[in-house]
Amino acid sequence: MWKKIYEWLDERLGLNAMYTNLLDRPEPRGNWWNTLGSASLFLFVLQGLTGIFLTVYYTPSPDHAYDSITYIMEGVAFGWLIRGIHHWGATLMVVVVFIHMLRVFVTASFKYPRELTWLIGIGLFLTTLGMGFTGYLLPWNQRAFWATTVGTQIAGTAPLVGEFILKALRGGPDLSALTLQRFFSGHIWMLPAALAGLIGVHLYLIIRHGESYYPNKED
Amino acid sequence: MNNETKKKLNERYERELNRGERFWPDTIFKDVIVSIGIFTLLIILATFVGVSPEPKADPSDTSYIPRPEWYFLFLFKFLALYGQIPLLGKIEWIATVLVPGIAIGVLTLLPFIEKNPNRYYGKRVLPISIMAIMVVGIVLLTLLSDVPTVSADGSTLLGTLQAISGLVIPGLAMVLLFLMSFVFKTTTRLMVWTTVLAAVSMILISGTVLALAPAPEVAETEVPTTLVDQIVAGQDLYSVHCTECHGDDGSVAVIEGVEGLEGEKITPINSRDVLYTITDSAMSEVIAYGRPNAGMTPFGKAYGGELSKSEIDYMIVFMRYMWDDRFEAPKLKPLFPALAEGEVPSYNVHIQPIVKRYCVSCHREGKTNNNYLMTSYEEILTTGDNVANNIIAGDENSYLLQVIQEHPIMNPEKPDEELIRVMPLNRTLKPNIVDVFIRWIMNGMPQTAEEAATLSTTPTPAVTPTP
Structure with a gap:
């Protein structure tokens, strides 16, 4: 019975081909440091899932953002857990992605033929920081408000384009409802979309070239 | 990179694959273990550390010291230290x-800058040394982020030390490493020692700064999050800021006893006229801006008052739940625990909450209060123009007891x-x-619950202090 169902699905989906191409591949002898990439992916998925739950109650407006988060923490069943995981997951994701980058740097895994994987990886790192930066404002509390104030101020010191960057980030000269709205949009649509796309390419390149091996004196 | 090198690298990779493992299950097994570990760690953090509550954003509160996210703190500190450099620091x-642009640019283009095929760390001393110094610097700058560059006494010693460990040593070390690598062509051993020396001296100096730095003031602000806490916080704030004119239940229609506003007619703020027609946000504006023409001063920080946005919000929550009949108030704790027969009240448990509210x-x-202040135990006992007669232990003619029992004190002259x-x-x-005050003064004004308990004539049940 199960075999029949499997065969029916395999005929249409090509499960066997997927198994041989994606899973049953040879890899160089593994190393625990090599798990940091998949750990970053896991954190991305976890942040996505908890983030989706949070949008059920979160309201991106200066009048209600703070209260909606208080409600998530106090009123919603296990809301504190979901928010807690999202909060700490953000911190951990920055740490894990950064250490992953250090590992790739130290083992020189960015060299031929994985140069493009490194470029995409830098994009992933910067987008992750962008996720942290945009997400930090959303609770609309004092810490968030003033952190974003100085953050955008620093971006605004760039010569020539600084003024434009500042206004584009804030949606005006000051932090306002517009800032919150566009940080929210960036945090839940633009940056995750960019992140997901880049992760796709990153994974494709990893499967194509295989994981790098741990170098020794020969290399 | 020529085709021959590429071929050699690919053959080398094939050799590694042949003595390697399978992606499934070997590699995935490790990945799953690490992911489960991370998930467990997150649940532990979310449960036992949690997310510390913060007051609501208040754009008018310029006294708040802004700090960026923790992973940008090193950049913030770098900026502060850089600003100390004469002349250049102004740009x-x-x-x-x-500087960040160059750092990110170099990092991005790394595969095209470091083009040699060497991967073994012994053959990559320069890039790894530079990165090591950068990482040590980033970690130290993050740790130092709370230490001011100019101490309270105006000394710039800490600032100078920070600049040495955060800018000068790493900068010099990097220049030196480049020179050693490209100009002097020294041995790798010497470069490694330079890096270690630089990193250790950075850590030592930063450690000294952290040890010398004054402990940062931890201003723990309690943030009421539950409805009950917010109502109580609102009531406390209302008692301090509003009772004088509006009365403790908001029912005052003609102001009495307030200098400059004597006899002023106002709408009782606990009436439907106010509560049904003014929305929360309008009410917040009224409290923040006041009604200067009608004698109400501004209370919001934005207009020179004392209250933050959150504090005004708590007051409105209190007004809604206590006076607006469309809202159902949750069960609140009584202001003070009821006194048993023969029990003596204490300042901490009974008098303080009463005094705070009324x-x-x-x-x-x-x-205007005859210089009688009541914000602490000491003030209640030792201030005021009539301090000699105001509170006398065991004397029921104490002025305080007389006036709260509707007997005004007449001027003897x-x-x-x-x-x-x-x-x-x-x-x-x-x-x-009134009974609490009488028992308190008649029994010698005990401050703590323990002192009060020893004075009580019958054993008192354990009292829980009201927050």
């Missing part, structure tokens, strides 16, 4: 845009003139509150 964008609004700094009027001005205290 801000070098530190905010140029007296402090006028009896604090900056109000001019018998027609009231020296102290009946208190509180707009209302009479409930008998159980």
Whole structure:
């Protein structure tokens, strides 16, 4: 019975081909440091899932953002857990992605033929920081408000384009409802979309070239 | 890179694959273990550390010290240290845009800058040394982010030390490493020692700075998150800031006993006229901006008052749940635990909450109150123009007890003139509150619950202090 169902699905989906191409591949002898990439992916998925739950109650407006988060923490069943995981997951994701980058740097895994994987990886790192930066404002509390104030101020010191960057980030000269709205949009649509796309390419390149091996004196 | 090198690298990779493992299950097994570990760690953090509550954003509160996210703190500190450099320090964008831009640019283009095929760390001393110094620097700058560059006494010693460990040593070390690598062509051993020396001296100096730095003031602000906490917080704030004019239940229609506003007619703020027609946000604006033409001063920080946005919000929550009949108030704890027969009340448990709600609004700094302040135990006993007669242990003719029982104190020199009027001005205290004051003064004004318990004539049940 199960075999029949499997065969029916395999005929249409090509499960066997997927198994041989994606899973049953040879890899160089593994190393625990090599798990940091998949750990970053896991954190991305976890942040996505908890983030989706949070949008059920979160309201991106200066009048209600703070209260909606208080409600998530106090009123919603296990809301504190979901928010807690999202909060700490953000911190951990920055740490894990950064250490992953250090590992790739130290083992020189960015060299031929994985140069493009490194470029995409830098994009992933910067987008992750962008996720942290945009997400930090959303609770609309004092810490968030003033952190974003100085953050955008620093971006605004760039010569020539600084003024434009500042206004584009804030949606005006000051932090306002517009800032919150566009940080929210960036945090839940633009940056995750960019992140997901880049992760796709990153994974494709990893499967194509295989994981790098741990170098020794020969290399 | 020529094709021959590429071929050699690919063959080398094939050799590694042949003595390697399978992606499934070997590699995935490790990945799953690490992911489960991370998930467990997150649940532990979310459960036992949690997310610390913060007050609501208040754009008008310029006293708040802004700090960026923790992973940008090193950049913030770098900026502060860079700003100390004479002349160059004035050109801000070098530190905010140029230096980070170059760092990210070099990092991005790394595969095209470091083009040799060497992967073994022994053959890559220069890049790894530079990165090591960068990482040590980033970690140290993050740790130092709370230490000011100019101490409270105006000394710039800490700032100079920070600049040495955060800018000068790493900068010099990097230049030196480049020179050693390209100009002097020294041995790798010497470069490694230079890196270690630089990193250790950076850590030592930063450690000294951290040890010398004054402990940062931890201003723990309690943030009421539950409805009950918010109502209580709102009531406390209302008692201090509003009772003087509006009365403790908002029912005052004609202001009494407030200098400059005597006899002013106002709409009772606990009436439907106010509560049904003014929305929360409008009410927040009224409290923040005041009604200067009608004599109400601004209370919001934005207009020179004392209250933050959150604090005004708590007051509105309190007004809604206590006076607006469309809202159902949750069960609140009584102001103070009821007294048993023969029990002696204490300042901490009984008097303080009562005084805070009914007296402090006028009896604090900056109000007309015969210089009688009531914000602490010491003040209640030792301030005021009539301090000698005000509170006398065991004397029921103490002025305080007289005036709260509706007996004004007459001026001994001019018998027609009231020296102290009946208190509180707009209302009479409930008998159980007056009873608390009487028992407290008659038994010698104990401060703590323990002192009060020893004075009590019958064993008192354990009292839980009201927050």
